[in-house]
Amino acid sequence: MSSKKASFAISIDLELAWGCWDKTNSEIIRKIITQERPICKKLLQIFDENELPVTWAVVTALLDSNGIMNGKEDQKAWYAPDIVENILKSKVKHLIASHSYGHKEFNSSSREEITEDFEKSRFIFKKNNINTNVFVFPRNQVNHLDILKQFDFKSYRSVDISWYKKVYNYNKYLGKISNIIDKTFPLKTNTIMPSIDSFGLIEIPTSILLIGKNGIRSFVSNFSMFKKIKDGIDLSISKNECFHIWFHPSNFYYQSESQFKLLNKIIDYVNLKREQGAIETKLLDQFS
Numbered sequence: 264m265s266s267k268k269a270s271f272a273i274s275i276d277l278e279l280a281w282g283c284w285d286k287t288n289s290e291i292i293r294k295i296i297t298q299e300r301p302i303c304k305k306l307l308q309i310f311d312e313n314e315l316p317v318t319w320a321v322v323t324a325l326l327d328s329n330g331i332m333n334g335k336e337d338q339k340a341w342y343a344p345d346i347v348e349n350i351l352k353s354k355v356k357h358l359i360a361s362h363s364y365g366h367k368e369f370n371s372s373s374r375e376e377i378t379e380d381f382e383k384s385r386f387i388f389k390k391n392n393i394n395t396n397v398f399v400f401p402r403n404q405v406n407h408l409d410i411l412k413q414f415d416f417k418s419y420r421s422v423d424i425s426w427y428k429k430v431y432n433y434n435k436y437l438g439k440i441s442n443i444i445d446k447t448f449p450l451k452t453n454t455i456m457p458s459i460d461s462f463g464l465i466e467i468p469t470s471i472l473l474i475g476k477n478g479i480r481s482f483v484s485n486f487s488m489f490k491k492i493k494d495g496i497d498l499s500i501s502k503n504e505c506f507h508i509w510f511h512p513s514n515f516y517y518q519s520e521s522q523f524k525l526l527n528k529i530i531d532y533v534n535l536k537r538e539q540g541a542i543e544t545k546l547l548d549q550f551s
């Protein structure tokens with residue numbers, strides 16, 4: 264695939280309760296059990312209808328038939344081979360990436376802990392005949408890159424490109440609320456370009472998180488979100504770069520219909536640009 268052309272990518276972190284293993288409660292677990300599967304089903308249906316392949320970053324423990332949470336009452340929140348099976352048998356050929364075995368904190372885990380996590384993950388993927396060389400860091404904590412290299416990964420997703428810029432012009436007087444909105448919702452639209460890091464790995468930043476509609480985040484309207492993303496897609500075309508959206512299925516737990524409407528609107532716009540030959544879709548293993 265040509266890297267000269269503008270591209271559009273979606274990556275989704277599939278983690279269920281592993282994403283919040285250290286701060287889970289019965290309400291969260293209930294939401295995961297009742298909503299994650301129907302949302303994934305609907306997402307897969309939308310991707311099939313639009314012939315849009317995406318990258319699914321999977322927490323490998325979800326596939327572990329001997330996992331520590333198996334056999335417990337809430338097993339469905341921790342073990343989900345059914346969802347991965349649905350991804351793999353989709354009409355559209357999606358990419359499975361690794362989102363680690365147990366969604367550990369990479370910034371505070373030791374080399375030994377991280378190595379063990381990678382070993383477990385490799386074992387489970389192998390058992391399920393899944394081969395991947397793309398990694399998505401839990402909580403976007405980009406760390407232990409030498410171990411990533413050691414385990415033969417070729418590329419990884421890093422952080423929102425706007426965060427890099429924020430380091431330089433961070434406003435310490437921002438209030439708490441505007442800070443959260445600002446962090447999850449960059450004021451400027453950003454396109455991305457992958458780069459090669461010092462380990463020879465391909466680093467793929469993201470453009471924007473499709474934020475959920477719970478709490479203060481619900482103040483961000485579909486109108487402004489769509490406008491930002493549309494501007495980003497247009498910018499990627501004029502700069503021959505990539506526009507990369509990421510989210511979790513849980514970002515669809517609140518106001519689901521409205522979120523799906525937004526996603527469909529975004530995909531309609533991408534389709535229009537694809538028909539014009541202006542943009543192509545990319546999986547995270549298609550960057551070089």
Ligand SMILES: [Zn+2]
Pocket residue numbers: 276278282362366400401402
């Ligand atoms: Zn995650």
